Amino acid sequence: MQALNVASGDIVIVCASVHHGNTRRVAEAMAAASGGHVYEPGDEALRAAGDCALLGIGSGIYFGHHHTSLLAFAGALEAGRNRSAFIFSTSGTGDRLARLAGRDYHQSLRTILCNRRFRVEGEFSCRGYDTYAPWRIFGGFARGHPDMNDLQNARTFMLSLGRGI
Numbered sequence: 754m755q756a757l758n759v760a761s762g763d764i765v766i767v768c769a770s771v772h773h774g775n776t777r778r779v780a781e782a783m784a785a786a787s788g789g790h791v792y793e794p795g796d797e798a799l800r801a802a803g804d805c806a807l808l809g810i811g812s813g814i815y816f817g818h819h820h821t822s823l824l825a826f827a828g829a830l831e832a833g834r835n836r837s838a839f840i841f842s843t844s845g846t847g848d849r850l851a852r853l854a855g856r857d858y859h860q861s862l863r864t865i866l867c868n869r870r871f872r873v874e875g876e877f878s879c880r881g882y883d884t885y886a887p888w889r890i891f892g893g894f895a896r897g898h899p900d901m902n903d904l905q906n907a908r909t910f911m912l913s914l915g916r917g918i
Contacts, residue, residue: 763806764789767798769813769820775843775881776813779899779907783809783841783877786908794826802830807914808871811841813881814858827862833871839914840866840873841907843881843899877910879903 764787770777780791789809792798802808810827812820819842840859842848848858859876866873879899899907 764809765798765801765805765807766791766809766811767794767802767823767826768792768809768811769794769823769826771813771820775899776811776841778904779841779843779877779879779881780809780811782904782907783911786911787914789911794822798826799829799831806837807874808833808836808838809841810838810862810866811843811877814842814844817856817858819858819862824861824865827865827869830866830869830871833866833869836871837874838866838871839875839877841877841910843879845880847880848878875910875914877907879906 764784766780766784766789768776768780768791770780777791783789784791787807789807790801792801808830810819810823812823815821818824840862842858844858858878863873863876880903881899
């Protein structure tokens, strides 16, 4: 496998962070650890993703899926020709509780990336402050997340990806 050349910006992280900036904070922690660059879904991100060594895609979770703008972005990607990608997300409950309930928040995005011929090298998820829909009535859920521990876990995740590619 080819080693990542992080100095030349070979890592592109595309992030849709809509409500509280939770997922953007995670994306920025990942970029800081790897020398990558963070983009919002759109034409500039599509151009940057065109020849990167590693593509990260993530957002908050909305009714069990990544944000619709991110799913549309992934569907518009040029075929990856077996290039490396990773998926990340934030949600009020976190991935662990969702999996215990039989939910896979990353399934839709993973399917799109695999159909676009990307290799999903890893996935990261952590809790994020959530005031979406019913949680707003109660003042939100997972207040204070992502916290410093979550952001350190995001950095550690990125460093582990660099060793495996």
